[in-house]
Amino acid sequence: MSLPSGDPSMVRGQELRVWSAYTQLLESLLQLEKAIKDRVDLLIQPQRPVSTEEQDTNLGRLMRRVTTLLQSGETSRPPAASPHTPRAVGAHAQDQLQHPPGPLRVTYVSSELSNRGNDIMTLLNFSFQDFMSFLGDKFHKDENPLGFINLGVCENKLCSDLVTKRLSQKDMDLIEDTLLQYPDRRGHPFLRKEVAWFLTHYCNSHAPLDPENVVVLNGSSAVFSALVTVLCDPGEAILTPTPFYGPFALTASLYTKVHLIPVHLDSEVSEENPRPFQLTVDKLEQALWDAQLKGKKVKGFLLINPQNPLGDVYSRDSLQEFLEFAKRNNLHMIVDERYLLSVFDESVTFHSVLSLRRLPDLSRTHVIWSTSKDFGIAGFRFGALYTHSKELAAAVGSLGFLHGLSGITQYKLSRLLQDREWINRVFLPTSHNRLQAAHKYTTICLQGLGIPFLKRGSGLSIWINLRKYLNPCTFDQELCLHRRFLDHKVILCPGKACMCSEPGWFCLVFAEKLPQLEQGLFRLQQALLEQEQELTERLVANTMRE
């Protein structure tokens, strides 16, 4: 991790802090050693007292202190040997998530908040700051033509007319006692039944799915959070290929203290990897092995299919291989299928894991789905889990009292999912047509600008390569380019936020209404022209200096 160069007084202050941490660690370790000796003495003496509560409390306190000091990272380097490499507060959290370092990131430190409170502020504020800017200053063709255009958050805004019309129909409105009172924390039975039927049909399941194995919570992040909470203890890990959808990482790390171990995919193409960012079992095995060597306990494997932001849709054979890999390594297989109805290229076939006849490890295969992406109603805050394990459904459902959604929303969702006629004849054909058209418009524009991208047939975004606009090609420069986009009032999602290992990639959401998309792409072009111009000027200046 590269570090910003600070002013000398700041560096000195940090050096002192490192010394103090060193002393504290030494002291705490010696105290802990003594406490352990005492505890062992107690254990091996023949007439042991019944209560050891006090000693255990002391031991626990000392261990927490040592852990905190070790985790602060400040004691891992000898202060005298490298006084100029201090580490910022909260840096451990940054490392885990591999978020960008440097000048554009503000570490939050408040004495009023807990350590995790400060980490939450640092990471979430960083992650959501663009979105907050957008909310405060949205583009509107007539009322706010200079407002932000957001092509960085994966939302399908192409069919809101259809959805609004359907949701406004009379059958959607029901207010009755059951909907107003405390519900089953796993979700109302009527909605779980509809979700089971819906997934049976659209995931092409060979047998009807069981509503008792469905859990409904407020959004897929909440589902993921609850799922990893009951599967993993703090410090344990989940494996996932990157680049991938960012918020899951925040959720996992900050609230549940579960680590995400990235399986870094890259754009290099070779004989074994004919496609850029190709996921293979070899890469999974290698990442798992590396993690285990570092002492990580990996409990699960998160696969996104159709993949976001790459747009890859995995073949039946690949899926089977990934499932075998999970089974071989005793990993829970979590498949995020939130884009299952957003495959708009007719030549591409999506296979749900629920469609496979022979699942290698039935009770450890779990699917996350929501209507946020496929129906463009992220504001409904709906997410569902389908798991083959009734035990896991019960455990995740237990957390529903913290992640429930309102009864009236559950009712509307059940009506929506029930209306197959409308979904099959009106919504899906229109949605796919519009996604195709917006995708085509965007890719033609990208081609015109000479921007390389992955051409896929699913999802709401395109994974584009802007490394030619970075000099040097670093994540710092990627963030600078991102900042330039913000200056031009257009938001894209930088690859680093998707934990991409190569700088220069961006996620561009195309499922946006035409006026916004047009204007957004125009602003992107303007920003890139400006960037190009600056790079040229810098090059000229450097050449002249030489």
Place this chain on the structure above:
Amino acid sequence: MSLPSGDPSMVRGQELRVWSAYTQLLESLLQLEKAIKDRVDLLIQPQRPVSTEEQDTNLGRLMRRVTTLLQSGETSRPPAASPHTPRAVGAHAQDQLQHPPGPLRVTYVSSELSNRGNDIMTLLNFSFQDFMSFLGDKFHKDENPLGFINLGVCENKLCSDLVTKRLSQKDMDLIEDTLLQYPDRRGHPFLRKEVAWFLTHYCNSHAPLDPENVVVLNGSSAVFSALVTVLCDPGEAILTPTPFYGPFALTASLYTKVHLIPVHLDSEVSEENPRPFQLTVDKLEQALWDAQLKGKKVKGFLLINPQNPLGDVYSRDSLQEFLEFAKRNNLHMIVDERYLLSVFDESVTFHSVLSLRRLPDLSRTHVIWSTSKDFGIAGFRFGALYTHSKELAAAVGSLGFLHGLSGITQYKLSRLLQDREWINRVFLPTSHNRLQAAHKYTTICLQGLGIPFLKRGSGLSIWINLRKYLNPCTFDQELCLHRRFLDHKVILCPGKACMCSEPGWFCLVFAEKLPQLEQGLFRLQQALLEQEQELTERLVANTMRE
């Protein structure tokens, strides 16, 4: 903690497990001692290597192992000395929450779930099992006259006709893009504005409250969970008087790993404590001091006002004293005011902390409110935080991406809160009248049965004393009586679930529609008669044996 007497083979199995845990602990402690020695050697040698990552990982792993073993509780007793007092897995969690022990509680152990997953299953399943029975077999006068009547969950069901009518009006329905898309994670600005206005008015604030200091999440448990997450690190604690509303305890302990330190109030009346269960600053100071002596880091003080389940409404002077106590001890003051509009006795005046002109510690005073209790719409899953600290509002709001509620629900809530005409002229007068009538009906019935209770003028439940039906007067017997109620298809909330320190108290919800209330009280009476009869029979049998 008393323990159930099991069959001999089970006891033997548990004994073996205790031996094995003993060996494991001893081994782990010795390994940890060695690891600490190595780490200290590294720290004090003059030429220290820069990276100590591997050693630290090992140290962390060993400490986690020791912690897990210590927390399992199995090693705190010498197995040989007391072979018949084994401790069940997950018992540490039971102790923390002071939940009932014994034969009616099933400890969940699954190798598929994490330790916290098992704890969650154990505690939440226990807490919600009555409610799940009720959901699966609800009383209905005509369709299911033998179904459960639930007088154990605090819900106001008396005004659902009014609320249903209001929510069904035309102005409630709006479907538009903003409501369908990702919202501000702190809640939509239009709703935060209404909440600020609403609380300004009904909490009698001398200055208008700021919508930027409001955070809207999906339920007050979610608000509490998010709040303690950003205020406390795992292992830190919040002080709260008990008996108190149970689910907060589950939330705090299971998801956020924050401990609740009870300030046990009791029914004894003396010169200094003229009221049973009276809260005083002395008791708070004592509990805080005890907790600190045990090495607990207490970060906050949770006060419920109007109190649930006691029904106490604190005077302005008492509030001021509690606030001074919090200030003096650097504690965040969290006031749960969810029953603020449920004060139905006209002689009782509620004072919100937001009404006080001089708050001792402005930025550390936080209020939780929701519409679940006052409006009887728990199914809306709405909870709000008002804090004087913008920083805290931002931090709690950050977790809104896991605890958001749907846009359409937010819209309906904003319309509801806006309609002062309806609230003041229709809803509140009717609600208070009906609460009064139901309270009167219930207390007359209790008097008829000779059951002592606290007579208060707020809330939805009555705190009743059934200790005369327990012999011996223990928590095990309290649970047996509770089970007898279930046999009679009526649910009450036992005092132990509210962390009451005296066995025999129950919380009886009276805000129920008349047919259910009538039938519920009849069943209660039947169950108590049966209990009385059994006690008499047992007494006779014992006398004859002597």
